[in-house]
Amino acid sequence: MVAKISTGKTIGGVIRYNEQKVKSGQAKLVQMGGFAVKNLTVRDKIQSFEKVQNLNTRTKTNAVHISLNFSPEDKVDGYILQKIAGDYLKGIGFENQPYLLYQHFDAAHPHVHIVTTNISSSGKRIETHNLGKVLSEQTRKQIEQRYDLVKAEEQRKQKVNLLQPLEKAVYGKRETKASISNIVQEVTRSYQFTSLPELNAVLGQFNVGAYRGEKESDMFKNKGLVYSVLDTSGNRVGVPVKASSMYCRPTLARLEKLFLRNKEARKQHRETLLGVIHGVLQNSSSLEEFTSKLRIEGIKPLVRFSEEGRLYGVTYIDNVNRCVFNGSALGKELAANALSVRFSKEYILSDPSEREQEVKQEIKITGQETEQGTRIPSLEISLTSYQPEDPTPYELRQKKKKKRRKRIQ
Structure with a gap:
């Protein structure tokens, strides 16, 4: 008990x-x-x-x-x-x-x-x-x-996959505020995430998303936060619910304290998660096979593509140990750049509709700014946007820098 x-x-x-x-x-x-x-x-x-x-x-x-x-x-x-x-x-x-x-x-x-x-x-x-x-x-x-x-x-x-007991939020099926509140309370209590995008990665599995508003809005400047039900394409639907009005009060101020605690707490699961992902990666010949096998292990990978079909970000949601890691936080070999190189042929041949299925829980934000202030036009990204990983390999970036230095000299 x-x-x-x-x-x-x-x-x-x-x-x-x-x-x-x-x-x-x-x-x-x-x-x-x-x-x-x-x-x-x-x-x-x-x-x-x-x-x-x-x-x-x-x-x-x-x-x-x-x-x-x-x-x-x-x-x-x-x-x-x-x-x-x-x-x-x-x-x-x-x-x-x-x-x-x-x-x-x-x-x-x-x-x-x-x-x-x-x-x-x-x-x-x-x-x-x-x-x-x-x-x-x-x-x-x-x-x-x-x-x-x-x-x-x-x-x-006895770790249990949280996806089993929680019911997904469906707009109009149940009272919106109660449905959102139940999901947010369970996720914030059970999962270890270190940023709002990571929290949204988990919430998206249950058709819920947290949103701070546009950067120019008063809500964003005042650190406001609302939660909404998401449709099957990841778009917000219905009237959003203020974080401060919910029973568990999952406001941004409270979440930021959680981010700090979770950063340390999730370390205990990092090596276990690494071992599982590496094992699956070694036995996968395509991105589809890689993501499919990870789901069987209770790990949901969220992969993000540009309009041209280029992989620029990946997040791993461990639904067994209930923690979230960006690919770069687990190591270069599991980040977007490495996966892009490993499965490059598959990207060229893959059907765009299949790629859309991989990110159907993510939300469309046209022209949304990232934390660094970079404009990303019409990307399939999660709510307040993930911080995109640089799609240019490290070695190539270094060569470009050297060429620029030579031209200056």
Whole structure:
């Protein structure tokens, strides 16, 4: 069992998130602890918690959201989940707190969400500092033994392709904001990416994209960010959703902090990913075969072409270890230039329609500027654009520089 605890300042947002899951058929409310009346509206539930929280107005961080995640091998029905939730709350000192227990069905593994507060009926604040490292870990181990559950350490080793549980966003099929929010929350929580283009590479698999606006716009200058549903061609459709209005608040400021943390965290997966890609590359005679074999290994390569059909960029999405690397970050031999040379004959003979299929999740931005300020006309690139790799081999660039120096002399 894996337990995750998060705290916040708005109990309403936590409850609405779970209730939206219930409304869309992705969850159900299985237990209400500490409530005298059971048939309550969403507003009634929020007000019940707020009455308790108002007993201590000094404490601003007063909402607690806990998820208990089980292995697919664990046999846990609704009754067992209620018992486990009760034992867990008792173990962390929340046995007398009101709580709502939701069972979710939006992932491949069984899991529940617990909504509660750290303000007691006497108005005292229950300490949550290091709650996860101390009481939660101790309680988790006891529950695993008591109910014969797969241990958290083993569960973390069983990497699961995230593409299985997450449903792609389809405009008009479900409430847009809830659909986008669910996908963005899971991706930002589970994947290690170090830039907005890398995040968009992952989100694109689920028909969602993040967009900062044009460089000249006020939104871009003010570091604004919106999320949109993408159609099958990668174009944004429908009304975009502001990052600041979403439950998980995936704003640019928060993402930039994630970029820094992920840069270090993803290093542990680099060598494993390198080994898999090199092994596939050695046994591939064409780009199509290379990308196809990588997908079988749970790695989604995003290759980017110019209008002339020249490969100028590649990004590898590891959906097993849940990390993203640009080709150049893995080494010159896996960057666009090296792949272009290795499969050059295939590029000349390949059908342009097949190349379009490789990038159908990427978005069209005509005349979009890159981070370096270079204009790229009508390229198939991802949202705020990838930073294109120089298509000119290093050795040729050096020769050009020498020729220019001679002419100057």
